Amino acid sequence: MEIKLKKDIATLKKVQKWTKNILTRISNHSNEIKSDNIVKQSQKNGKTNRKTTPSTKMTTNIIKNQSMTTKSMTNIEHDEEFYEQKYKRDYYDFLLIGNGISGYSNIYERIDEIKRCTGIDNLEMVRPIVEKNSKNMKLKIKVKEYSDYKTLTKEWPSDSFKTGIKIKKSYPNLKVIVLDVQRNLKANQDNIQIKALQDNYGLYNIRRIHNHKNQPCNKITAKCKKISDFIDVIKDGVFIGSKKYRVIPHIVNYRVCSKCGSLKHQQKDCLKAQYCLKCSGTGHQIDNCNSFFDKCINCLGPHKCFSDKCKEIAQKKIFINRFVLKILIGEKFISSASDILQVGYDSEEDQTSQSFDTSKLNFLIESIFSDKINNLEHTLNNQSSSIRKIKENIQQITNDIPDVKSSVRSIQETLIDLNSKLNFEVNSFMVNELESVKRNIEINNKSIEQIYETSLKNNNNIQKELFEILKYLDLSKT
Ligand SMILES: [Zn+2]
Ligand SMILES: [Zn+2]
Ligand SMILES: [Zn+2]
Numbered sequence: 192m193e194i195k196l197k198k199d200i201a202t203l204k205k206v207q208k209w210t211k212n213i214l215t216r217i218s219n220h221s222n223e224i225k226s227d228n229i230v231k232q233s234q235k236n237g238k239t240n241r242k243t244t245p246s247t248k249m250t251t252n253i254i255k256n257q258s259m260t261t262k263s264m265t266n267i268e269h270d271e272e273f274y275e276q277k278y279k280r281d282y283y284d285f286l287l288i289g290n291g292i293s294g295y296s297n298i299y300e301r302i303d304e305i306k307r308c309t310g311i312d313n314l315e316m317v318r319p320i321v322e323k324n325s326k327n328m329k330l331k332i333k334v335k336e337y338s339d340y341k342t343l344t345k346e347w348p349s350d351s352f353k354t355g356i357k358i359k360k361s362y363p364n365l366k367v368i369v370l371d372v373q374r375n376l377k378a379n380q381d382n383i384q385i386k387a388l389q390d391n392y393g394l395y396n397i398r399r400i401h402n403h404k405n406q407p408c409n410k411i412t413a414k415c416k417k418i419s420d421f422i423d424v425i426k427d428g429v430f431i432g433s434k435k436y437r438v439i440p441h442i443v444n445y446r447v448c449s450k451c452g453s454l455k456h457q458q459k460d461c462l463k464a465q466y467c468l469k470c471s472g473t474g475h476q477i478d479n480c481n482s483f484f485d486k487c488i489n490c491l492g493p494h495k496c497f498s499d500k501c502k503e504i505a506q507k508k509i510f511i512n513r514f515v516l517k518i519l520i521g522e523k524f525i526s527s528a529s530d531i532l533q534v535g536y537d538s539e540e541d542q543t544s545q546s547f548d549t550s551k552l553n554f555l556i557e558s559i560f561s562d563k564i565n566n567l568e569h570t571l572n573n574q575s576s577s578i579r580k581i582k583e584n585i586q587q588i589t590n591d592i593p594d595v596k597s598s599v600r601s602i603q604e605t606l607i608d609l610n611s612k613l614n615f616e617v618n619s620f621m622v623n624e625l626e627s628v629k630r631n632i633e634i635n636n637k638s639i640e641q642i643y644e645t646s647l648k649n650n651n652n653i654q655k656e657l658f659e660i661l662k663y664l665d666l667s668k669t
Contacts, residue, residue: 200439204628221559274419275337278518278521279337280364282334282335283333283334283340285331285343285359286320286359287330287356289351289354289355292327293321298317307353309338311343314333315334316330318332343358362395362415362417363415363417363514365421365440365514365518366515367440367441368439370437371410372431374408376431378398394424396414399411422518425440440556442556447489448461449528450465451463452466452468452471468497470482470484471487475652477495487503489503505532508532509528512528516532521533523566524560578657588649588650592643595639599640605632609629
């Protein structure tokens, strides 16, 4: 009897050790899963402790934006008015077309008629345009406020300017570049793929870019009808056929007058004398310059007058691109204008001509925006590998569950067995030891059951989240 009991106790101790092992295994797994969740969560929220360089900040923001748009496609989508209010244009203009307009012979009659029809009288400009052939008159009207523009471009009374009028709205001045487009794609209206670009993305004036030798480049430009179209194509790219193409904003470069170096006009309008663009001297051109020193015509600084180092050029570029920069900064594509325009950029490179400057600007913009897309792809890859890991963990836990179940069962059986044995009269030392072992096993048993339950719950949660992530990944791929 005693020998048998000793044997039983030994077995029970083994069981105890075994259950402890299972407990540690389970808690290890749940820790792994927790840390995976934290990584995933922080990627979602963009809270990873990355260096805050502009481009990574931009990537994080883009990812955040994209997950936001995927999650709530319907309720966060802003209407055009939201963007027009957020990014105000300098002015708003439109064309008023109608046969009766030419009957209003002076500016006061026209302004009075516009006020009668719409109630608006604070017009910035009302300029008549006479068509060459038909001699029909149109009016180009400019206002300062978006609210006035909205009122003016609504329906007019049918007797406006006696015979009724039509409105032709103007689009915001936003241009984009589509990258890596095959050179054999004909960028004209008859092309069905170009037509699809217009219809699907609100693009117009789609044109192939040619290099200085008039050969087609692998880029096409397009204008955007709405601010939201501009933001969307930069964020998501465009499909031509089944292939996705990257899209970057078009930034206008500025060239100084190639005759006198001025920032205020171009050569065709130049009334000044010839100045050297390198040393700002007279009597020679840059190609024949013998000066050892550079002197800027505009800021008198020690650089050529078309150099990136010139703060006046930088200011000019920021000024002419102010509308598009406002949107790029507001939508957090860039953190400041200097991300793409080299404000006072201190480069040791020696520029010899203005065209070099232009290609460098394009290259910079392209690299910044492709950097952004590469980073995005990298993060997506990271996410899918962490999803794979979570899957493996879930699989392991699922594998462990029968183990835990059977161990719980066998412990229960042993306990029942022991209980019946304890009914016999035995050595009191044995009874004490047995009871303490029994208590331990009961405690372990309970915690195993608890862990089993929480891991089941975790399992469900993780599967739900996995499904969300897979959905998100699928959506962002399309
Ligand atoms: Zn000039
Ligand atoms: Zn010179
Ligand atoms: Zn300068």
